[in-house]
Amino acid sequence: MTTKVIKNGIIVTPVHQYKGDILIEDEIVKAIGKKGEFAAVKAEFIDADGLYVIPGAVDEHTHMSMPSPDTYSMPWETETIAAAVGGTTTIVDFAIQEKGKTLTEAIDTWKKNANNNTAIDYSLHIAITDLNEDIIAEIPSAVEQGVTTFKLFMAYKDDKMVDDATLYRVLKQSKEVGGLVMVHAENGDVISILQDEYVKSGKTEPFYHAITRPIEIEAEATRRAIALANITDAPIFIVHVSGEEPAEEIRKARMNGQAVFGETCPHYLFLDDSYLQLPGFEGAKYVCSPPLREKTHQQKLWNAIADGTLQTIGTDHCSFNYKEQKHRGIDDFSKIPNGGNGIENWLQMLYSYGVKKENMTIEKLVELTATNPAKFMGLFPKKGTISVGSDADIVLFDPNKKHTIKAETQLQGSDYNFYEGFTIEGSAQHVFLRGEHIVKDDKYIGHLGQGQFIESKPYGAAYDSIRTNDKGVV
Ligand SMILES: [Zn+2]
Numbered sequence: 001m002t003t004k005v006i007k008n009g010i011i012v013t014p015v016h017q018y019k020g021d022i023l024i025e026d027e028i029v030k031a032i033g034k035k036g037e038f039a040a041v042k043a044e045f046i047d048a049d050g051l052y053v054i055p056g057a058v059d060e061h062t063h064m065s066m067p068s069p070d071t072y073s074m075p076w077e078t079e080t081i082a083a084a085v086g087g088t089t090t091i092v093d094f095a096i097q098e099k100g101k102t103l104t105e106a107i108d109t110w111k112k113n114a115n116n117n118t119a120i121d122y123s124l125h126i127a128i129t130d131l132n133e134d135i136i137a138e139i140p141s142a143v144e145q146g147v148t149t150f151k152l153f154m155a156y157k158d159d160k161m162v163d164d165a166t167l168y169r170v171l172k173q174s175k176e177v178g179g180l181v182m183v184h185a186e187n188g189d190v191i192s193i194l195q196d197e198y199v200k201s202g203k204t205e206p207f208y209h210a211i212t213r214p215i216e217i218e219a220e221a222t223r224r225a226i227a228l229a230n231i232t233d234a235p236i237f238i239v240h241v242s243g244e245e246p247a248e249e250i251r252k253a254r255m256n257g258q259a260v261f262g263e264t265c266p267h268y269l270f271l272d273d274s275y276l277q278l279p280g281f282e283g284a285k286y287v288c289s290p291p292l293r294e295k296t297h298q299q300k301l302w303n304a305i306a307d308g309t310l311q312t313i314g315t316d317h318c319s320f321n322y323k324e325q326k327h328r329g330i331d332d333f334s335k336i337p338n339g340g341n342g343i344e345n346w347l348q349m350l351y352s353y354g355v356k357k358e359n360m361t362i363e364k365l366v367e368l369t370a371t372n373p374a375k376f377m378g379l380f381p382k383k384g385t386i387s388v389g390s391d392a393d394i395v396l397f398d399p400n401k402k403h404t405i406k407a408e409t410q411l412q413g414s415d416y417n418f419y420e421g422f423t424i425e426g427s428a429q430h431v432f433l434r435g436e437h438i439v440k441d442d443k444y445i446g447h448l449g450q451g452q453f454i455e456s457k458p459y460g461a462a463y464d465s466i467r468t469n470d471k472g473v474v
Contacts, residue, residue, distance in 0.1 A: 001027065001435055005038045009048025009396060011386055014367035022053065024392040027434035031388060046437075048396045051429060054366050055386050056089025056120075056393035057347055060373040061239060061263065061314025064093050065113050068337045069159065070328070074319040078413035080119040080451060081444050082344035083317075085411055087428035089393035090121045090383050090454065091343075092373070094151055096160065099130040103142045111453060118451035119444070120433060121393070123379055125182060127151040129159075131166045136173050143177045146455025148378045150174050151239070154221045155186035155289060168228050175234035178458025180376065182237040185221035185246065186213060186290055195334040206283030207276045209333045210291035218290045219245035226253045226260050235259035235462035237376060240316050242268045242290040243297030247304040254309065259466050261376065262310045264301050266346045267292065267418055270353060284326040285416050287336045288316065302358055305368065312376060313350065313368045317343040319414045340418045345405055349419060351397070351426035378456030392435040401427040401442075411444070 004024040011020045011032070023031040023038045031038070064080070066073040083091060095110035097103055103126050114122055124147045128135060139150070152167050153160040162170075171181050194212035198204075203211075222238055226249060229236035241247050241262045253260040267288065272295040275286040286292055304310045318339025320326055329336030342349075347369060354360040374384025381390050402425050407417040431439035438446030 003041065003043040004046060004435060005041060005043045006046045006048050006053060006394065006396070007038070008035060009051050009053035011053045012362050012366050013385065014363050014371045017363065022386065022394070024432070024435045027392060029386060029388055029390050029392050032386070046396070046430065050398070052362060052397040052399060053386065054395050054397055055370040055384055056395050056431065056433070057087050057369045058090045058092070058373040058377070058379060058384050059083065059088050059315050059317065059343060059346070060092045060312060060377050061265070061316045062091045062093045062343065063318035063339065066094070066096065066318060068320070071320070071325050071337060073339060074413040076114050076117040077448060078411065079317065079319065079343060082411035084119045084431055084433070084446065085428065085439050085442065085444050086344040087347040087395040087397065087431060088120060088343060089395070089431065089433050090123065090379065092123045092125055092149070092377050094127050095124045095147070096127045097129045103128070103135060103138045104145070107142065107145055107147055114451070114453070116449040119438065119446055119448055120451045121383070121454050122451055123377060123454045123456045125149040125151050127153065127160060128166070128170055129153070129162065131162065131169065136169060139170070139173045139179060140177045143179055143458050146453070148178065148456045148458045148460065149180045149182055151182045151184070153184045153188070154225065155184055155188035155191060157188040157192040161188040164224065164228065167225065168232065171229055171232040171234040171236065175232060178463060180235060180237055180460055180462050181229070182239050183225045184240070185218055185225050185238055187217045187221045190217060199332050199334060204332050206281065206287055206333050206336060209287045209336065210273050210276050213289060213291050215243050215245050215293060218242060219249055222246040222249040226250070226258065229260065230258055235261070235466060237462060238262040239314070240265050240268070240290060241301070241304070241310060243293040244300035247300060247309055251304065251309040259462055261462055263312045263314050264305070264310050265314060265316045266342050266349050267340060269298055269301055270349055270422070271418065272298065281327070281330055284329060284336045285322050286340065286418070287326070287329070287333065287338055288318070288340050289338045312372045314373065315342040315346050317341055319412060321415045323415055341412050341414055342418055344410055344412045345417070345419050345424070348424040348427050349422065351399070352424045356425060372461070375461035378458060378460040379454060383454065392432055394432045395428045396430040397426065398429040399426045401425070401429065403427065
C-alpha cells in the first residue's frame with residue numbers, strides 16, 4: 001500500500017478539533033503532525049481543505065442477511081457498500097444462534113456470509129436463542145474467538161425470545177469472562193397476546209404494530225433486564241431505546257451507580273408513529289421494533305443523549321423490500337418483517353439534523369457514532385479513533401454538500417428509504433479503510449472482500465466502573 005498523507009483537514013475527536021496532517025502507512029495512522037509536517041515524505045497527498053477528518057463510523061447494530069420468518073434481510077454485498085459511501089468503516093453484526101446449534105456454528109455461518117462479501121470491516125455479536133448447559137459452557141470459547149457481546153431478545157415469542165432464566169444465566173456467565181450482555185427490551189409474552197387480540201378483531205393494518213407494542217412494554221422489559229443485571233452485578237447494554245420511559249429507567253439505574261448503558265437509533269430521533277399511518281399499506285415500510293413513537297419522544301431522546309443517559313447511536317439496519325417482503329403482512333401486521341434501513345444515510349442525517357439543527361457538536365457526533373461504539377464493543381483503540389497506531393479508517397466529511405435522499409438513487413438494496421425526501425447538508429466525500437481509498441469523491445472505488453473480521457476484546461468500556469469499584473476506589 002502506498003504511503004498517504006491527508007493534509008489541511010480539521011481532525012475531530014470526542015474532545016476537540018484541530019488542524020493537522022495525518023501520515024498513513026501499513027494500514028495504520030503512523031503519525032499526526034502540524035500542517036505541512038509531512039511535506040517531504042514520499043507519499044500520495046490528499047487535500048482535505050475545508051473538510052472534517054473524522055474516524056470511520058462504527059455501526060454497532062446491524063443485521064445483514066438475517067433470517068426473518070420465511071425470508072432474509074438485505075445482504076452484505078449491497079449494504080456494506082452503501083455503508084462505506086455513507087462513512088461507516090466497521091459494523092458489528094448480530095450472528096444469530098439457530099435453535100439446537102452451537103454459538104460457534106452461528107459465528108462460522110456469519111463469517112461465511114461476510115467474508116469476501118463485505119466492503120468494510122466487521123465484528124460480531126452473538127444472539128443466544130437456545131440456552132442449555134453446553135451453550136453456557138461455550139460462552140468463554142466465543143470470547144476466545146473474538147465475540148464478546150451477547151444479545152438476548154426479550155421479544156419475538158416463539159422465535160428468538162428468551163426467558164428471564166436465560167437472561168439471568170447469560171448475564172452471570174458472561175461477566176466471568178468480560179462479556180457484555182445486550183438486550184432487546186420488550187415484553188414478548190404480552191406483545192404476543194395483544195397481537196392476537198387485535199388481529200382477531202380485524203385490526204390488521206400496520207399502525208396496530210405500534211399499538212400492540214406500547215412504550216410500557218419496552219419500559220417494563222428495560223426495568224426487568226436492569227434488575228436482573230443488578231442481581232448478577234453484571235454490566236448491561238440496552239439496545240434501540242425508543243423513547244422517554246425506557247430512557248428514564250436507564251437514567252435512574254445509572255444514578256444509583258449501576259453499570260447500565262444504552263443506545264438509540266436515528267429513526268427514533270427523526271421519524272415518528274405518523275409514518276405508520278401512511279395511506280394504503282405504506283406504513284409497513286416503517287414497521288420496526290420497538291416501534292416508532294409519538295413525536296414528543298424525539299426531544300426526550302436528544303436530552304438523554306446530551307445528559308449521558310445514552311452513550312451510543314446504532315442504526316439497527318435490517319432492511320427488507322416493501323414489495324414482496326413487507327407485503328407478507330398485507331392482511332396481518334404481525335407478519336410484516338421487522339426492520340428498516342439507515343446505514344447509508346445515518347451520518348448525513350445526524351450531521352444535518354443533529355449537529356446543524358439540535359446544537360449537537362461534531363465532537364459529540366464522533367463520540368456517539370465511532371468512539372463510544374468501539375469502546376463498548378471491545379474494538380477501541382484499533383477502531384473508533386484517529387490516533388497513532390489506530391487503523392487508518394478515516395472519513396473526509398464535507399459539511400456543506402447538499403442532496404435529497406431518494407430510494408431511486410441509493411446504494412442500499414431495498415426498494416425504499418426510511419428517510420425519503422429528507423434534505424441533507426453534509427456528506428462523506430472520501431473514505432479510507434485501513435488506509436485504502438475506498439470512496440473517492442463520494443463514489444465507491446473499493447471491492448468486496450476488502451473488509452476483514454475484527455476480533456472484539458473482553459472487558460470493554462462497560463466494565464470501567466465495575467473494575468474501579470472492585471478496587472475499592474470511589
Ligand atoms: Zn436489531
